[in-house]
Amino acid sequence: MDVDLLGIVKRIKPLWQSLTDGGLCVITEGGNSPGSIRGKKLPATVRHAVREKARLEPLEIRGNFWWVISPSPYLRGQVQLVAWATEDRGWKDLLQSWTDMLTIACSETAVADRLTEALVEAWDRLTFLYELTHIAGHATELPSMLNSIVRLLSQVVSAEEVFIVTVDDAGWESVTASGQPLVSPSVLVENVYYVGRPLGLAELKPALERVDSPLAEVGDLLIAPLIGEGDLSGVIGLMDSQEGCFDSSVVQLLASVAEQVGGLIQAAKARVEREESQRLEHELEIAAGIQASLLPTSLPQIPGLELVAYLRPAHHIGGDFYDVAEAKTGEPMLMLADVAGKGSPAAILTAVVHATFRGEALHRRDPAELLRLMNRLLHPDLEKAEAFVTAVIVRLESDGRGFSYASAGHADCVLWRRREEKVELLGATGLPLGIDSSAIYRSEQITLDPGDILLLYSDGVTEAENPDGGILGLQGLSDIIDATYPARAEEQIKVIVESLDVYRHGLPLRDDVALMMVRALNKDEEKAKVFPFVIPAEVLFVRQLVDLVRNLSSNLPIRSSKLRRQVADNFALAISEVVTNQIQHAFSGQEGQIHGRISIGSSQLIADLYDRGAPFQPPDRPIVPVDPDDPPERGYGLRLVRGLLDRVETRRLEGGRNHWHLVKELTGVE
Amino acid sequence: MMNIDIEYPQSGHVVVRPHGRVDADSAQSLKDKLREIAQTGAESVIVDLHAVDFIDSSGLSALVSGLKALRQHGGVLNLSQPQTQALTALRLTMLDRVFPIFTSVEEALNEGDLLKP
Numbered sequence: 001m002d003v004d005l006l007g008i009v010k011r012i013k014p015l016w017q018s019l020t021d022g023g024l025c026v027i028t029e030g031g032n033s034p035g036s037i038r039g040k041k042l043p044a045t046v047r048h049a050v051r052e053k054a055r056l057e058p059l060e061i062r063g064n065f066w067w068v069i070s071p072s073p074y075l076r077g078q079v080q081l082v083a084w085a086t087e088d089r090g091w092k093d094l095l096q097s098w099t100d101m102l103t104i105a106c107s108e109t110a111v112a113d114r115l116t117e118a119l120v121e122a123w124d125r126l127t128f129l130y131e132l133t134h135i136a137g138h139a140t141e142l143p144s145m146l147n148s149i150v151r152l153l154s155q156v157v158s159a160e161e162v163f164i165v166t167v168d169d170a171g172w173e174s175v176t177a178s179g180q181p182l183v184s185p186s187v188l189v190e191n192v193y194y195v196g197r198p199l200g201l202a203e204l205k206p207a208l209e210r211v212d213s214p215l216a217e218v219g220d221l222l223i224a225p226l227i228g229e230g231d232l233s234g235v236i237g238l239m240d241s242q243e244g245c246f247d248s249s250v251v252q253l254l255a256s257v258a259e260q261v262g263g264l265i266q267a268a269k270a271r272v273e274r275e276e277s278q279r280l281e282h283e284l285e286i287a288a289g290i291q292a293s294l295l296p297t298s299l300p301q302i303p304g305l306e307l308v309a310y311l312r313p314a315h316h317i318g319g320d321f322y323d324v325a326e327a328k329t330g331e332p333m334l335m336l337a338d339v340a341g342k343g344s345p346a347a348i349l350t351a352v353v354h355a356t357f358r359g360e361a362l363h364r365r366d367p368a369e370l371l372r373l374m375n376r377l378l379h380p381d382l383e384k385a386e387a388f389v390t391a392v393i394v395r396l397e398s399d400g401r402g403f404s405y406a407s408a409g410h411a412d413c414v415l416w417r418r419r420e421e422k423v424e425l426l427g428a429t430g431l432p433l434g435i436d437s438s439a440i441y442r443s444e445q446i447t448l449d450p451g452d453i454l455l456l457y458s459d460g461v462t463e464a465e466n467p468d469g470g471i472l473g474l475q476g477l478s479d480i481i482d483a484t485y486p487a488r489a490e491e492q493i494k495v496i497v498e499s500l501d502v503y504r505h506g507l508p509l510r511d512d513v514a515l516m517m518v519r520a521l522n523k524d525e526e527k528a529k530v531f532p533f534v535i536p537a538e539v540l541f542v543r544q545l546v547d548l549v550r551n552l553s554s555n556l557p558i559r560s561s562k563l564r565r566q567v568a569d570n571f572a573l574a575i576s577e578v579v580t581n582q583i584q585h586a587f588s589g590q591e592g593q594i595h596g597r598i599s600i601g602s603s604q605l606i607a608d609l610y611d612r613g614a615p616f617q618p619p620d621r622p623i624v625p626v627d628p629d630d631p632p633e634r635g636y637g638l639r640l641v642r643g644l645l646d647r648v649e650t651r652r653l654e655g656g657r658n659h660w661h662l663v664k665e666l667t668g669v670e
Numbered sequence: 671m672m673n674i675d676i677e678y679p680q681s682g683h684v685v686v687r688p689h690g691r692v693d694a695d696s697a698q699s700l701k702d703k704l705r706e707i708a709q710t711g712a713e714s715v716i717v718d719l720h721a722v723d724f725i726d727s728s729g730l731s732a733l734v735s736g737l738k739a740l741r742q743h744g745g746v747l748n749l750s751q752p753q754t755q756a757l758t759a760l761r762l763t764m765l766d767r768v769f770p771i772f773t774s775v776e777e778a779l780n781e782g783d784l785l786k787p
Contacts, residue, residue, distance in 0.1 A: 539694045546693075546724065569724075569755045576726050580694045626764040631734050636727035636763045643762035 012098055022064070022085030026102060029078035040064075040084060050082060058088045069095045071103040079103045142166070142268045143175065149261055150177040157250060159238035164226070165189055166234035166265060184213035188223050188235050196232075198224040198255050200246065215239075222246040224258035228266025236261055284316040287347055291317050294354045296324045300332040304400030305448075306489040306519040307334075310497060313512045317347035320458040320512035323354055325361035331398050333361045333370070336456040336516050337391035338410070340432070345385050352381060353389055353433075367393040367406035368429065368441035375408065375433045375441075382434025389433040392426075392456055400520060402447040403454065408433050411459050414474065416481045418451025418522065423478040426454075451522035453481060453489075460511030464500045466591065472503050479657065483595035483610040484532030486525040489517045495532045495595070502536045502593050529555050529600040537583050537592035537611065545579060546572045548598070549607075555600050558669060567605065571664050574644040575607050577637040578660055586613025586658060596660075603667045609660040616650050616658060672696035674703055682713035685775055689721040692729030700729065704736025708743050715740055716778045720751035725759055733769065746770075750778045 009026050016024040023038035033050045036042060042050075043061045049068040059066040065088040069081040079102040081095050146164050154162040154177035162177040165185040172189055174182040191207050192199055201221040208216035215221060223237035236258045238246060246254075291313075299307045309322050319339035327333050335357050339346040356374050364370045370393055382388055390410040396403045407413065409432030412425040430441035448454070457477070464472040480499050484492045493515055500513060533548055535541040553561075553568035579594060596609040623639060626632070641648060647663035672692060677685040684707050688700055707715055717733060719725070737747040750772040752760060760766040772778035 566754060570758060573726060628768045631768045633731050633734050636730045639763045640727055
């Protein structure tokens with residue numbers, strides 16, 4: 001065997017082993033075929049293929065892959081490669097090119113002399129590209145990946161130094177094969193950035209000399225831009241003390257390596273970002289869990305009062321919350337608060353506010369005094385975080401006949417008075433917490449009459465936006481309370497929350513929603529079954545209302561189930577006619593909502609509907625009997641409503657609302 | 671959405687079978703379907719209300735509109751098997767005097783056994 005051949009075999013054997021963890025042997029003409037490679041016995045099929053000088057597709061035998069490669073048909077000379085590996089990563093072409101090269105080396109010594117060096121280099125480069133994919137698959141972090149790449153590249157090209165400079169928003173970082181720091185990396189990055197192709201020393205020299213960089217004095221220098229998805233992510237480069245050592249083949253190699261490495265860096269960065277956002281998501285979930293666990297697990301029971309609370313954060317974690325505690329004298333204390341400034345800092349502060357409220361409420365009785373203390377305690381933390389808190393604290397009287405409240409800059413609370421069916425607003429009685437450490441607060445005493453409702457809410461409720469840019473406002477909120485009274489507090493809260501969804505009309509929730517409702521029970525109304533509802537003013541949604549009414553049939557005080565169903569069906573039809581008519585005429589394509597309630601009394605079925613559409617116009621023509629020979633195409637709705645109901649009243653309320661009152665008498669139905 | 675099945679049991683006869691609700695949201699498609707059939711010169715159309723569990727005034731208007739279109743082309747429109755809800759709506763609007771109502775599609779085809787209001 002030729003000396004050159006031996007030299008080549010010596011190089012490729014360990015390369016193959018390091019690439020594949022397998023083994024490789026060379027068989028020349030006249031030589032003996034081996035019985036084993038690296039202690040692995042050649043399977044019979046492989047031995048047969050060697051004898052037949054066949055070119056085998058990878059042969060999988062007992063979990064290993066075997067190749068028998070003979071020279072390409074147009075090459076003379078007889079050299080075969082037999083190789084095995086534990087997995088096949090497309091090695092066939094690599095083995096084929098090696099075999100061909102060995103064949104040339106054996107048969108054409110003269111040619112081989114000239115070609116050997118170039119070919120070995122070419123194989124090394126081919127192998128380098130295989131290795132690159134290997135590194136990309138295994139390296140978990142960008143710095144270690146870049147380290148492997150520069151070291152690998154330094155084995156393949158003849159250069160004293162190989163380096164990579166990466167650039168991101170935070171600046172640049174460099175990695176070198178020698179481990180020595182790289183000088184003037186920013187000059188390299190800036191210059192390659194504008195050109196976008198490999199640059200040699202001659203082109204870089206003026207720029208390097210301008211900043212007196214020692215790089216201007218090296219023998220040869222070559223850099224190429226690392227580009228991934230169109231963005232420059234860095235520079236890869238070679239340096240040597242020998243002048244002019246980087247010829248065009250090296251330029252070509254570096255350009256193709258740069259392309260690959262650019263893609264790898266991009267992919268690695270994307271992976272890091274993905275992992276980071278997953279980690280953040282996970283942490284937010286934990287934070288949301290902690291926040292939810294801070295809410296009271298149960299609400300106090302007070303005779304004569306109903307108490308309901310609701311919270312929905314707009315994001316994982318929010319700044320709105322509510323809490324309950326017991327005053328020094330035993331009465332329930334309620335708090336609804338909004339930490340201004342969303343996101344993590346606000347979320348952490350909510351925990352502090354919770355703790356301060358619970359701790360201090362135990363020793364106090366007066367809401368104003370409690371706010372004053374909380375403000376003093378929280379002020380340093382809030383000031384540091386550049387945050388403030390609006391909060392309202394309510395102490396309910398044990399007899400359920402009233403409450404006192406104090407409000408630290410919180411949005412006006414709603415007090416709905418049953419007797420007047422009107423809303424009173426309970427304004428702030430001091431500054432938000434965290435503004436002035438010596439702020440003073442005032443408490444107000446309020447009496448509750450049967451049926452009265454106190455609603456604490458956060459601004460996410462009144463500032464809910466619709467697609468036209470309108471906000472629900474206090475008016476919208478009191479409309480809902482008005483239309484759904486006297487449904488149970490829990491039902492009313494449910495309709496308020498539904499109304500917010502209807503009002504946003506598909507817009508995402510932008511702000512947290514927190515609600516607390518206290519309702520003084522009214523004995524006269526407790527027996528009535530009241531079912532509140534809200535639907536968008538669109539024909540498509542009338543069905544929801546029809547379903548609601550039909551499903552109420554089991555609540556009707558009628559013995560026959562068939563009759564109950566019939567009464568419910570008829571009432572549903574009547575409501576459907578009224579509501580469809582309202583939507584078509586009072587809204588005529590404009591957005592809006594219809595609120596209301598169905599009430600089932602002992603002798604009446606009643607529907608009250610409210611909307612802010614145009615006033616109802618009664619038909620200008622009297623209803624005449626239908627002529628069987630020429631029946632009208634329209635106008636059956638009013639006939640149905642008249643025939644199905646005992647009473648239909650419509651009135652225009654103060655402030656531009658329509659109220660429909662539909663009654664079906666149940667006495668005499670059976 | 672409401673489904674409408676169409677059958678052609680005999681030459682010149684068409685059975686139209688809407689399913690579910692015929693209300694303000696879906697009546698237009700029934701109206702369009704009936705007018706389209708009238709254009710084809712059908713002699714007799716039977717709207718089978720068996721699978722209609724809710725009909726409102728828009729649904730009734732669609733039936734009247736279909737009836738008028740058929741009459742113009744010399745055809746008739748009969749109803750069969752209305753459920754309690756539909757029958758109530760027809761009676762309250764006195765449309766039970768306008769439409770012949772049958773107990774089944776077969777009866778309507780034979781034009782026998784009118785469902786007596």
